[in-house]
Amino acid sequence: MLLPRRPLLAAGTLLPLLARPALVRAAAYPDHPITLVVPFGAGGGNDVTARTLGQFLERVLGQPFVVQNRPGAGGEIGINAVADAKPDGYTFGILNTPGLVTIPIERRPRWSLDSFTFVAGLVDDPGVIAVHPDSGITDAASLVAAAKREDGFTIAAQGLGSTSFLSVRLLEQAAGARFEPVIYPALPQGVLALGQREVKGAAANMGEGLAMSEGKPWRMVGVMAEQRVGVAPQVPTFREQGLDVTIGSLRGFVGPKGIPPEVTARLGEAIEAVFADPAFVALAARTQQPLRLLRQAEYTRHLHESDAKFRGLWASRPWV
Incomplete structure (x- = not known):
């Protein structure tokens, strides 16, 4: 009478045995190198973030991160x-706003925000507006006054739909004054144009602006962040100067849709460990990367809120 109980005991042990391969796979991740795609050339902000983060993630996860x-x-x-x-x-x-959000507004790519798995926000490089130190403009109020007085305040920017271009449009919207973006192929040309008085101002991301304007005529009148930024705490926000303008290049760790939750959780933990490493924080500061860790849910929510903001801007004044 006791013999029939043996199959039942065997069956009772079957489920944990079947579950083990999945657990082993999760525990073994990653077991070979991970590719980090950068949608821009070597040496730019996204590339620096990818290479900086990758070398520290390799120490935590034990596999190389290959930048492509x-x-x-x-x-x-x-x-x-x-x-x-x-x-x-x-x-x-390592993808960044505004492009991740604005490209599907401007045109019809084969992806949308729903095509991705968002793991974490990493670096938030806010927009700044700079003027020539001899312009007499010292703050947001005198900047707006000059724009209203001159009816067409020219500001160097880089590319339609870029962070710098959209920062000029948002400033114009908030200030009720006319600011005219003048397109240059890259920030160094915009910095040179400001120095030579070809334009009256220049728009940039703060990190890149600090790196490329050293020793040149360049006065930042405001940063488009929610609070002052650690790499340049002396620069006030536009918000504290009465203009509610926030925009920046938020670089994040993003994968294709459908990545298993246990993988994103493992990566999220590894990224948090890297952000707690003083050596990483120091290197990010030296390379002008304003760190801002946004965990998965917060990062995803931020991107969808940005999508709503830029769709509103497009509806009022399309930039393409």
């Missing part, structure tokens, strides 16, 4: 590569 630069079409080619990747946890991108 895929520039072109304002970042769309690299973003395509991430969206099209196999969702196995071995291809991610």
Whole structure:
């Protein structure tokens, strides 16, 4: 009478045995190198973030992070590569706003925000507006007064739909004054144009602006962040000066849709460990990367809120 109980005992042990392979796979991740796609060329902000973060993640996870630069079409080619990747946890991108949000507003790429798994926000490089030190403009109030007086205050920017271009549009919207973006192929040309008085102002991300304007005529009148930024705490926000303008290049760790939750959780934990490493924080400061860790839920929510903001701006004044 006791013999029939043996199969029942065997069956009772079957479920944990079946579950073990999945647990082993999760525990073993990662077991080979991970690719980090950068949708821009080497040496830019996204590239610096990818290489800085990658070397520290390798120490935590025990596998190399291989940076792959895929520039072109304002970042769309690299973003395509991430969206099209196999969702196995071995291809991610260091992607940034506003392009991640604004490209689907401007045109019809083969992806949308719903095409991705957002792991974490990493670096928030806010927009700044700078003027020539001899301009007599010292703050947001005198900047707006000059724009109203001159009816067309020219500001160097880089590319339609770029962070710098959209920062000028948002400033114009908040100030009720006319600011005219003048497109230059890259920030160094905009810095030179400001120095030579070809334009009256220049828009940039703070980190890149600090790195490229050293020793040049460059006075930042405000930063488009929610609070002052640690790399330049002397620069007031536009918000504290009465203009509610916030925009920046938020770089994040992003993968294709469908990555297993246990993989994103493992990566999220690894990124938090890196952000707690004083050596990483010090290196980020030296390379002008304003760190801002946004965990998965907060990062995803931020991107969808940005989508709503830029769709509103597009509806009032399309930039393309």
